[in-house]
Amino acid sequence: MMKIAVLGTGMVGQALAGKLAGLGHEVTVGTRDVAATMARTEPDGMGNAPYSGWATAHPAVTLASFAQAAARAEMLVNATSGEVSMAALEAAGRDNVAGKVLLDVANPLDFSQGFPPSLFVKDTDSLGEQIQAAFPELKVVKSLNTMNAHLMVDPTQLADGAHSVFVSGNDAEAKKTVSGLLESFGHTDVIDLGDITTARATEMLLPIWLRLYGTMGTPMFQFKIVR
Amino acid sequence: MMKIAVLGTGMVGQALAGKLAGLGHEVTVGTRDVAATMARTEPDGMGNAPYSGWATAHPAVTLASFAQAAARAEMLVNATSGEVSMAALEAAGRDNVAGKVLLDVANPLDFSQGFPPSLFVKDTDSLGEQIQAAFPELKVVKSLNTMNAHLMVDPTQLADGAHSVFVSGNDAEAKKTVSGLLESFGHTDVIDLGDITTARATEMLLPIWLRLYGTMGTPMFQFKIVR
Numbered sequence A, B: 001m002m003k004i005a006v007l008g009t010g011m012v013g014q015a016l017a018g019k020l021a022g023l024g025h026e027v028t029v030g031t032r033d034v035a036a037t038m039a040r041t042e043p044d045g046m047g048n049a050p051y052s053g054w055a056t057a058h059p060a061v062t063l064a065s066f067a068q069a070a071a072r073a074e075m076l077v078n079a080t081s082g083e084v085s086m087a088a089l090e091a092a093g094r095d096n097v098a099g100k101v102l103l104d105v106a107n108p109l110d111f112s113q114g115f116p117p118s119l120f121v122k123d124t125d126s127l128g129e130q131i132q133a134a135f136p137e138l139k140v141v142k143s144l145n146t147m148n149a150h151l152m153v154d155p156t157q158l159a160d161g162a163h164s165v166f167v168s169g170n171d172a173e174a175k176k177t178v179s180g181l182l183e184s185f186g187h188t189d190v191i192d193l194g195d196i197t198t199a200r201a202t203e204m205l206l207p208i209w210l211r212l213y214g215t216m217g218t219p220m221f222q223f224k225i226v227r
Helices: A011-022 A034-039 A051-057 A066-072 A082-092 A127-134 A149-153 A172-185 A196-203 A206-216 B011-022 B034-039 B051-057 B066-072 B082-092 B127-134 B149-153 B172-185 B196-203 B206-216
Strands: A003-007 A026-031 A062-065 A075-078 A101-104 A139-143 A164-169 A189-194 A222-226 B003-007 B026-031 B062-065 B075-078 B101-104 B139-143 B164-169 B189-194 B222-226
Touching: A003 A011, A003 A066, A003 A082, A011 A026, A011 A051, A011 A075, A011 A149, A026 A034, A026 A066, A034 A051, A034 A062, A062 A066, A066 A082, A075 A082, A082 A127, A101 A127, A101 A172, A127 A139, A127 A196, A139 A172, A139 A196, A164 A172, A164 A196, A164 A222, A172 A189, A189 A196, A189 A222, A189 B206, A196 B206, A206 B189, A206 B196, B003 B011, B003 B066, B003 B082, B011 B026, B011 B051, B011 B075, B011 B149, B026 B034, B026 B066, B034 B051, B034 B062, B062 B066, B066 B082, B075 B082, B082 B127, B101 B127, B101 B172, B127 B139, B127 B196, B139 B172, B139 B196, B164 B172, B164 B196, B164 B222, B172 B189, B189 B196, B189 B222
Parallel strands: A003 A026, A003 A075, A026 A062, A075 A101, A101 A139, A164 A189, B003 B026, B003 B075, B026 B062, B075 B101, B101 B139, B164 B189
Antiparallel strands: A139 A164, A222 B222, B139 B164
């Protein structure tokens, strides 16, 4: 069991924090402003219930500032939206994240031109790489960013889990740690794509994910690599 | 049965022309310079055997200039490399392509910076859209660009064909024509993503396709959308 900080209080952060706590990890959720997060009573822009209600239902999970959450954790999860990921990690503090594994599930979505969003970095660079470059002392592993939050933490909900999840990162040990977590969630087909530059490939899956969501009318689908 | 022009003499053009001819279609392969194509005796830059040998083994398939091939066809297939697709269609001639369905299987790969290639158009535009915009009189349907040439035409080689193929296009009838062709090849899961702007999504699958090719050491894999 690990001490894990989940940065981000939205749907993805809640799903991951809830699952990790359920598996027995000691989970702290990190947020920019604890008082503001707890005071919010309205759904967020994506229609998600406010954090406070979720927190009541998950008493084992602590809420703290980004810095406090990161300081007490052995491992970090970036579940913030891509646009604010870098600011969240800056707020977490360079000393508090140094040497730790960061599971990065964020996508570089740019909603400024409406729906579907475009990507604010792509193809020749990625958010995963940007984070790794800005925080060389972190062991960044990109994963889980190619599926809905429910399927991230409960893959057997769909086709008994017969679908694929990717990992990208420079540190073999860190990828092993993340792969172990993914398997503890129920993922059975973990594909190691290579170093963190391969995060370009999985972040660029978002456009087809978004189009499929539109076509299918549900986010409960998944990529499987048939071979 | 249809009269079909396959533009492009490389591996993808050969695979599609051979399959279509085998199914009884009247196939003409289009090239920039017939004499030069037939005179080539060296493998191309990708290591593919020269066209002349393939042509000998496929006597039912005619070789002609882009313009002649397009003129006699009811339907067109763009199997040129993405960088030269626009030039090939210009050479085919606006009058010769007008009103016809174009199955566009090309990808906007840019090898100028080495391997893996980047995309010369992406995210907010696509090669499919560029072709549709440049030739508004064509009915462009993007498809098959997300898999190896062998699997394009013989999907049951892998997992009995239990994987997915996407179509994008503005014209419903044209998409029906293409979907019918795909089904005649053995594809069973044809997903209509929507209008031609959704070609952005499938062209952006190339980066992960290329990384998976590197990881797996074989191009015989496919995307399946599990739902």
